[in-house]
Structures are given as C-alpha cells and as structure tokens.
Amino acid sequence: MADLTPRILFERDIAKAITKEAQKFKANLILKPLTRSARITDLLHAPADWRLMRDAPAPVLFTRPAGWAKSVRVLAALDVSDAEHEALNKAILRHASLLTKVLGGELHVVSAYPSLGQQMSDFQVANDFDAIKRDMRARREATVKRLLDKMKLEDVSVHIVEGRPRQVISQLSTRLGAGMTVLGTAARKGIKRLFIGNTAEDITRELTTDILTVRTFD
Template sequence: MTKYSNILVVADPEQDHQPALSRAVDLAKCSQDVTITLFLAIYDFSYEMTSMLSADERQAMRRGVVMQREEWLKDIIQPYLDEGFHIELSVVWHNRPYEAIIAEVFSKEHDLLIKATHDHDKIGSVIFTPTDWHLLRKCPCPVLMVKEHSWPENGKIIASVNLAADSETHDKLNDAIVTEALSMAETVGAEVHLVNAYPSTPVNITIELPEFDPASYSDAVRGHHLTSMKALRHKHGLPEEQTHVVEGLPEDVIPNVAKELDAELVILGTTGRTGLSAVFIGNTAEHTIDRLNCDLLALKPEGYVSPLSPHPEQDKIS
C-alpha cells in the first residue's frame, strides 16, 4: 500500500470541481487512516490599498473573505465527509501562494502535495504555472500534479530513470523512483515501465575527428545504458518488456513513450536549486513536463533541503 497518510491538496480557486481532491480521495480509498487537508491561499491587493480603512478594518475585511472561501470549500468537501473521509480545511491570506503552501507542508509535516494542472487547449498537454514550478523545485515532499481525468484500472506508470551517470546520488534517486512507482502501482493496480533516454552521437565529434566511428560510439553508449537498465530491472524484479532504453533527448523520449503506452502517471526525480537536473539538464525539464499528457509525480533526492525550510541547518544535520 502507498505510504502517504497526510496529504495536502491545493484547491483551485476558479472552479467547484477539484481534480486534485478527487485524486487524493482515490488514494485514500486504497489506504487506512489517511488525512487530507484542502488548502487555499488567497490575496486581493485591493484590500491592502484601501487607505481609508484602519488596520483593524482591513483585517476584518480579510477575515471576511477568508470565511467566505472556507464556506465554499465546506460545501465542496461535504459529500466526501458523508462517505467517511477525513478532510480538513485551511484557508490563509498570503500574496505568494507557493510560499504559503510550502510553509503548510513544513508546519503540518505533509508527506504528499497534490495540485491540479491546466490543460493546454491546442496541443492537449499541460500548462504549468509559476506556482507549479516553484512547488516542483522547492517543496520538500513529493509533488503530484494531476490532470482532469480518472486513473484507469490496469493502467501504466512510467518511472523515468537516469542511467547516464555513475554516482551514488543518481543510483539512490533511481531506486527511489522505481520503488515509488512499484508502490503506487500496487496501490492503484497499474503496471510499471522504466524509461531511460540516451544521447545521440554529437555531430561535431564526427567532423573534428575523421577516424571517429559514430556507429561504434553509439553502440557503446547504448550498450552501457542497456546494461545499467538490466541491473536496475533485475534489482526491482521487473521483466525486460517493461523497460525502454531509447535514443534521444529526455524531453522527446519521455512524453513519446508516455503517449505510446497511454500512461496515467510519470514519476521522475528532481534535485537542486536549478530544478529537475537529476534527470534533465538546463531548461529541458520544462519542455518535457509541458509536453506530458498525464499526471506527474516529482520526487526529491534523499537529503534534499528546501530553500524555504524554516530550519535549514537543522534539516541538513538530520
């Protein structure tokens, strides 16, 4: 069963239907004693600019807006409460939603954050907002970005692994990604597929070194990745037909395989201040994720310390 028992769901302030809450409830159905907190950070600049009002009056107006939104969310969660789910509400006044969300994660020690993304009208993929990117990069717990669809029975989950680097950090993160995929698959009744992209032969090498054999080089690179993938799938007990080693850039390979398999979820690792550099280099992460037409679960490496941690030094020591 999945290990998540204290889930934070970010409410969409623009609509009554809440896909992120629906996904949290789906996960809660599969586990015991799951607490879900539906969270909303609101802010209206006009209330801060009303110089005719006293500080107390402005505070009272803010409180009125918060209470109004709390009543709205109470109506949304009531059907789930009637079914026996444990759902709490938290509405705060804050001008930077991602900071408020991460502060809530720290203060209540949530072990999963779920937020809905928005479909892109033209290309069928997902639009990530600045808030989404801040959460993916800085949230200390796993972040699940969901689309507006249900997870099918006997679906497919992709574990996106990086087999290019031989380092303990990458190995641990790969193991964490595959373990998470297997755990999630067991919970929702899905099949796990491992995906790894390996680079094409650089064109400039073949020009600068006439004796260079691009075919042999490409075979050697592919061979290394296949060997590493074989070791990884053996370690986790997965059959060969559920592994994919594909030549190309991650931002092309991962969305393409996800589309071919009709995957419901892609799991990948994130690391560092620059974002998703454990799997991607530079801005390729943004290109990859924006092209995914399914849910995304982003994991942090072991020992990750959020730049928004209230106790960064203590976190490093622990």
C-alpha cells in the same frame, strides 16, 4: 474517505505557502492540479508548479482533470548517464513501483541517451558511429538492469531510446497511453532558481499524464 480538514491561506506565493504547510504537517505527499501559464514572464521565471517541484519537502502529485484507465500504465523516467543520479533513480523507482502496485497497473521505465549530433565534441575522432551508439545503449541497459535487480523489481518493461529526454519521454508516454509519469527533479540555489532549464520542469510542458515528481534530500 478519511476526514478532511480544509485550510484557506491568503498568500501571494502559492508554492511557498504549500511548502510551508507541508513542512508544518510533515506531509508524505502533496497533491496539486497542474496549471499552465501563458504569461511571457514565465519563459524566464519559474512558475509556481516548477518551484514547488524543487522546494517541496515531499513528492508532489500533479493531477489533470481526466480520469485513469482501469489498468494504469506508470512510466518512470530515469537518468542513468552517471553515478550521481543513482539515489534519485532509486527514489523514482521506489515511488513508481508503489504506485503500480496500489493502482494495479503496469510499470514501464524509460531512459533517453543522446544522439551523436548532441555530443559530437566528445566523439570527434570516432568513425564507427554505429558502434558508439550500441555502446551507449548497452551501458544504459546494463545500468537500468542493475538498478532493477538491486531493488528486486520484476515485470518491468524497459525502454532505452535515442533522443532528447523531453521528446523521448513525452512521445513514449503518449504511445503507451500512460496515466502517470514519475520524474526526478533537483533543488536549485542562487541565480539558477530564477530560470527554467531543469529537465523535469521542461518535460511537464509536453506530458498529458498526471505527474509525480520526487527528489532526494541531503
């Protein structure tokens, strides 16, 4: 193990302190135990882990006490609903594939698409619901395949599942027995910083795996 130099900081704001230290040392990765808060204020205000996801200058690996299996399944969660997420999706795949190689595991990719009940306003005049669902699934499958081809990633299991991301990702993670889930998150500005709602942050409540969060930088 490499030499470790511990530093003890006295700060009220844990997320801010970690972010400042990571910036100072130009960290490539931040490791932190995942915490859960039962405080009622955290239902409205972002807990420290969530703020660290948004503000950290490097990917954050949130760890749990349980160890990994010998062959770790890594689950990369992508949002392929539009082209705006392509850069973030590539970052997720890059980190997930690297982890898979280092850990000697299996790489799985999941993308959720909404049920028609979640987007009825978009399809009020449509009658062939089955055709619409097939089209939504096919589009996402094609987008994921293009991403994997661009990044020259092979031996990847792809899961395109109908439902809300929070439920789809957590349920698939449990079914696969995944040891690591890789999520993308976004920085927020202004009043939005105060409130919960980011999909990656929301999913952490449901997952029982270690979690790596990544984001892109302008």
